[in-house]
Structure formats: structure tokens, C-alpha cells
Amino acid sequence: MATTFHQRVFSGMQPTSTLHLGNYLGALTNWVAMQETHECIYCVVDMHAITVWQDPADLTRAIREVTAAYVAAGIDTKKSIIFNQSQVHQHAELAWVFNCVARLGWLNRMTQFKEKAGKDKENASIGLYAYPALMAADILLYKATHVPVGEDQKQHLELARDIAQKFNNDFGVQIEQRGLATGNLGFFPQPEPMIQGPAPRVMSLRDGTKKMSKSDASDNSRINLTDDAETIAQKIRKAKTDPDALPSEEKGLEGRPEAENLVGIYAGLNGQTKAQVLGQFGGGQFSGFKAALVDLAVEKLSPIAGEMRRLLDDVGHIDAILGDGAQRAQAIAAPIMRDVKDIVGFVRPR
Structure with missing residues (x-):
């Protein structure tokens, strides 16, 4: 029996430290907008966080802080679902099923594990290695159709699509027999990436070639969402620039990563394009532009x-x-997981 999938969005952030301007412009502003067009589920992915060691007290604080950031940025708790992953046990259950569907070769190709594990990958946790299967479970547990992702997560979403397709193929007969197939989509849909945003890639204030990051040792490299007005102003004034005036056209930003980053931040915060910002400030010195950026960022x-x-x-x-x-x-998750157990052949209470 054919049914139509909802336009359902799933996304989440790890509670590993304070969220920053890059999270806000690259994700949160889009999440807020998507509430008007999609059914939205926004998760604090605390199970992902423990793939590397977390101090328990710090993790508790960070879960609440990320939740506060979601709400303060404009996520409406009535329109959207906000929760922390560990409270819904079906995430872990479906992740195990997907561990048994995914192939070792697929996980070996995941570049993020290589980056995060570094040279000492033998000492990395199994969770860090297998976490793309948990990410697939996060998404497919709700049959999400769209996932807002950054460039660095596209590979994991492709894996989620591969897992969905293999599950559908492996258990096709059982799915059909139970009347759960949905056209040629099978039981699980193929989630689509949504890469968008006014400034999807915000760079470090100290080095325009590196992404703004929670893990950067220098707090001056990022604007945290918890920073007060004085701290925001100080960090922008200290942000690295170059000696030349701002160009009048966007092509003039080529080879000037710090200038491009600050122009992009202004554009993102003000809902403009970089070209529009340069039309306003092109030809001027950074001192005047930074003063305007301070006012805008504080506002x-x-x-x-x-x-x-x-x-x-x-x-x-x-x-x-x-x-x-x-x-x-x-x-939403419980009936989908019940169907998965039946499809796989598990015996459960009736």
C-alpha cells in the first residue's frame, strides 16, 4: 500500500562545547526558517558526543546549553521537536540493526574517522568508527526526507542512503508481505541533503583558511553564542585582516581569506550577498568595516x-x-522500530 512521506527534516548538533557563530549562520538560521516549510526534528546528539571521552558533569551542562541555544536562536518548541538522543532508546536499537547492514568497506571510506582518530586509530573507540551507522539511524528512525548538512557531513548522508537502500533490498520480500513498501522507495526513504545558508562555511577569526571550530585552542578564533557584547566587539576588532582596502567586487576577495570571511559574516548576519556588502563598503578600510560589523554582530x-x-x-x-x-x-520512532523488528524477524511482545 503506497503512502506519501512527509517533508520531514532531521538534524542535530553534538553537545561537546559552546556553539558559535559558524553553527548559527551555517545551521541554526536555516533550522529556524525550515520550521515554516517542513516538519522538523532537532536533536542534541549526546550519544555521538561520547564517541570520545566526555566529563559527565560537562556533558550534562553542554546538553542543556545546546538546548538553550536552539531555543534562543528561534527554534519553536511547539512547531518543532527538540530532544536529546539518549532519551529515545530506538536510536541505539536501530543503530545496531544498521551495524549489521552496513559493510566494513563502507565505513573504511569515511574520511572523518581518519581525521578524528589521527595516527593512533588503534586507540580510537569503536563508537567513533561506527558512528556513521548511528547517524543513519538518527535520520531513518523518523523516515526523514531532508537533512541539512555541511560539506563535511555529506559523506555520512550518502552512507545513510546506502544503508537505507541495502535494508530495503535485503528485506524486500518481508517488507512487501507486510504491506509496508512505498512505491520504489521501499521501507526507508532516501534522505536528501539540504546544503544552504547565508554563510554555510564560517572561518576562524585568526586564520581565514581554517573553519571556525569549537575545538580551536584560541577562544579569539570564534564568536561563541554565549559571548556578551563586549567580548563580541573585542574579538571582531582583533580579527585578522590584511593591509589592503576592501575591494568593490567579489572577485577582489580571491586570495584574501580573512577579508572574504569577514565580508561573508556581515552578509550572513544581515541577510545580504557578499556583492551587496562590497557595494556598501568597497574601497574603505577595515577599521570602518569592522566597526559596522561589531554593531551588527552585537545587535x-x-x-x-x-x-x-x-x-x-x-x-x-x-x-x-x-x-x-x-x-x-x-x-514517531516507536512504531517505525516495531516494524523494523518485525521485518528483521525478531520476536517481540504483542
């Missing part, structure tokens, strides 16, 4: 930091948001 980001502080003062409220979201997520 856009300070309210988020203030709202995060307000939310984090009431831990019970944050936990209630996560608990309610987990119940709503489980209402």
Missing part, C-alpha cells in the same frame, strides 16, 4: 546570549523541553 547575537542565560537559570524548564520533545519523538 544580532547579544539577544541570543541573553536569552540563553535566562533559560539556563531554570534547568527544570530546559529538562522539561527535552522530556516533552523525547515523548513526541518516541511517538
Whole structure:
């Protein structure tokens, strides 16, 4: 029996440290907009976080802080589902099924494991190696049709599509017999990537060739969503630039990574293109442009930091948001996981 899939979005962030401007412009602004066009499920992926060691107290704090950032940035808890992954046990259950569907060769091709494990990959956790299968479970547990991803996650989404297709092929007869097939899609859909955003790749304020990162040793390399107005202003004033004036056309940014980054940040925060920003500031010195960028960044980001502080003062409220979201997520996930168990051939209570 054929059914139509919802336009359902799933995405999440790891609670490993404070979210920053890159997370905001590259993801959160799009998540807020997608609430108007899609059914949205936004997860704090705490199970992914423990693929590398986390201090338990820091992890608890970070889960709540990321949740506060989602809400402060504009995720509506009534329109969207916000929860932390570990509260919905079906993520782990489906991940194990997918561990048995995915092939070793597929995981060996995942470049992120090689980057994160470094030279000492024998000492990396099995979780770090297998986490793309958990990511596939996160997405397919809700039969999500669209996944907003950065360039560095595209490979993992391709793996999720491969796992969905192999599951559908391996268990095709059982799926058909149970009347669960959906046209040629099979039981699981093929989720589509959504790569978009005003500034999907925000670079370090200290080195325009490196991505802005939570793990950078220098706090001056990034603007954290928890930074107050004075800290934001100070970091932008200290941001690396070059001695030349701003160009009047976008092609003039070639070979000037720091200039391109700051222009891109201004464009992202103001909903403009880089060309429009250069039309306004081209020919001027960085001192004047940085002053304008400080004003804009403080105007856009300070309210988020203030709202995060307000939310984090009431831990019970944050936990209630996560608990309610987990119940709503489980209402979608549980019947899908029950079907998976039946398709695979597990015996379960009736």
C-alpha cells in the first residue's frame, strides 16, 4: 500500500562545547526558517558526543546549553521537536540493526574517522568508527526526507542512503508481505541533503583558511553564542585582516581569506550577498568595516546570549523541553522500530 512521506527534516548538533557563530549562520538560521516549510526534528546528539571521552558533569551542562541555544536562536518548541538522543532508546536499537547492514568497506571510506582518530586509530573507540551507522539511524528512525548538512557531513548522508537502500533490498520480500513498501522507495526513504545558508562555511577569526571550530585552542578564533557584547566587539576588532582596502567586487576577495570571511559574516548576519556588502563598503578600510560589523554582530547575537542565560537559570524548564520533545519523538520512532523488528524477524511482545 503506497503512502506519501512527509517533508520531514532531521538534524542535530553534538553537545561537546559552546556553539558559535559558524553553527548559527551555517545551521541554526536555516533550522529556524525550515520550521515554516517542513516538519522538523532537532536533536542534541549526546550519544555521538561520547564517541570520545566526555566529563559527565560537562556533558550534562553542554546538553542543556545546546538546548538553550536552539531555543534562543528561534527554534519553536511547539512547531518543532527538540530532544536529546539518549532519551529515545530506538536510536541505539536501530543503530545496531544498521551495524549489521552496513559493510566494513563502507565505513573504511569515511574520511572523518581518519581525521578524528589521527595516527593512533588503534586507540580510537569503536563508537567513533561506527558512528556513521548511528547517524543513519538518527535520520531513518523518523523516515526523514531532508537533512541539512555541511560539506563535511555529506559523506555520512550518502552512507545513510546506502544503508537505507541495502535494508530495503535485503528485506524486500518481508517488507512487501507486510504491506509496508512505498512505491520504489521501499521501507526507508532516501534522505536528501539540504546544503544552504547565508554563510554555510564560517572561518576562524585568526586564520581565514581554517573553519571556525569549537575545538580551536584560541577562544579569539570564534564568536561563541554565549559571548556578551563586549567580548563580541573585542574579538571582531582583533580579527585578522590584511593591509589592503576592501575591494568593490567579489572577485577582489580571491586570495584574501580573512577579508572574504569577514565580508561573508556581515552578509550572513544581515541577510545580504557578499556583492551587496562590497557595494556598501568597497574601497574603505577595515577599521570602518569592522566597526559596522561589531554593531551588527552585537545587535544580532547579544539577544541570543541573553536569552540563553535566562533559560539556563531554570534547568527544570530546559529538562522539561527535552522530556516533552523525547515523548513526541518516541511517538514517531516507536512504531517505525516495531516494524523494523518485525521485518528483521525478531520476536517481540504483542
